[in-house]
Amino acid sequence: xxxxxxxxxxxxxxxxxGDHGNAPFVILRCLTHLGLADWAATLMHWLGRYDGxxxxxxxxxxxxxxxxxxxxxLCGSLPRRDATLPLSAQERRSLIEAIVHQLLQLTFLRxxxxxxxxxxxxxxxxxxxxxxLAFLALGPDSKQLRNACESDKLDALQVWTKSLDDPSHEAxxxxxLLEEAQMKESGAGATPNGGV
Numbered sequence: 001x002x003x004x005x006x007x008x009x010x011x012x013x014x015x016x017x018g019d020h021g022n023a024p025f026v027i028l029r030c031l032t033h034l035g036l037a038d039w040a041a042t043l044m045h046w047l048g049r050y051d052g053x054x055x056x057x058x059x060x061x062x063x064x065x066x067x068x069x070x071x072x073x074l075c076g077s078l079p080r081r082d083a084t085l086p087l088s089a090q091e092r093r094s095l096i097e098a099i100v101h102q103l104l105q106l107t108f109l110r111x112x113x114x115x116x117x118x119x120x121x122x123x124x125x126x127x128x129x130x131x132x133l134a135f136l137a138l139g140p141d142s143k144q145l146r147n148a149c150e151s152d153k154l155d156a157l158q159v160w161t162k163s164l165d166d167p168s169h170e171a172x173x174x175x176x177l178l179e180e181a182q183m184k185e186s187g188a189g190a191t192p193n194g195g196v
Contacts, residue, residue: 023068030071034078034095035087043067046176050108052133056159063108070102100177104170110162115139118158128172 024044031040047067054062087095103109115138116122125135139157 023064026068027071030075033075049127049131061107066106113159
C-alpha cells in the first residue's frame with residue numbers, strides 16, 4: 001500500500017484507500033475472500049487490543065495496517081475461490097495457522113509500554129489484560145494510576161520495541177487466535193472472546 005501521506009485538501013480531506021481507517025474494511029474483505037469470514041470477530045477482537053498504539057509508532061508498524069498487509073499478500077498469492085463454499089476443517093485450520101504464523105512476525109507484537117519515568121515501570125501495559133486505549137486512560141490524571149504510585153509526580157508514557165521475541169507472549173497470541181478455530185472444528189459453540 002502507498003505510505004505517502006494523503007492530501008488534506010478536497011476531495012480526500014486526509015483520507016486514502018490505504019490509511020489506518022480503511023484497513024479494517026480491507027481485512028474483512030480479505031477474510032471473506034479466504035473463506036474465513038467467521039473468524040473475523042476473533043481476529044478483530046484481538047487486533048482491537050492494539051488500537052491507538054499506531055499513534056505512538058512509526059507508520060510502517062501500525063498494527064491494523066500490518067495485519068491488512070499480511071492478509072492482502074496472502075489473498076494475492078492464492079487462487080481466487082468461491083467464498084460461498086466452506087473450507088474443510090483441515091483447510092481452515094491450515095490457513096488460520098499460516099496467517100497466525102505471519103502475524104507473529106510483526107514488529108508491533110514486541111512493543112511494550114508503561115507509565116512512569118524511563119526505566120521505572122509504575123504501571124505496565126499488558127495487552128492480554130487491557131486494550132491499549134484503556135491503558136492510555138490510566139494516564140497521569142488517573143486516580144487509579146496515582147494510587148499505584150508512591151508520589152504525585154508522574155512521568156510520561158514510555159513506549160519501546162523489545163529487541164527479542166517473547167515466547168510466552170507469542171504463545172498467548174497463538175492461543176487467542178487459534179482457540180476459536182479449534183472450538184469450531186470440535187463443534188463447540190465458539191464465541192469471539194479473544195481469550196479474555
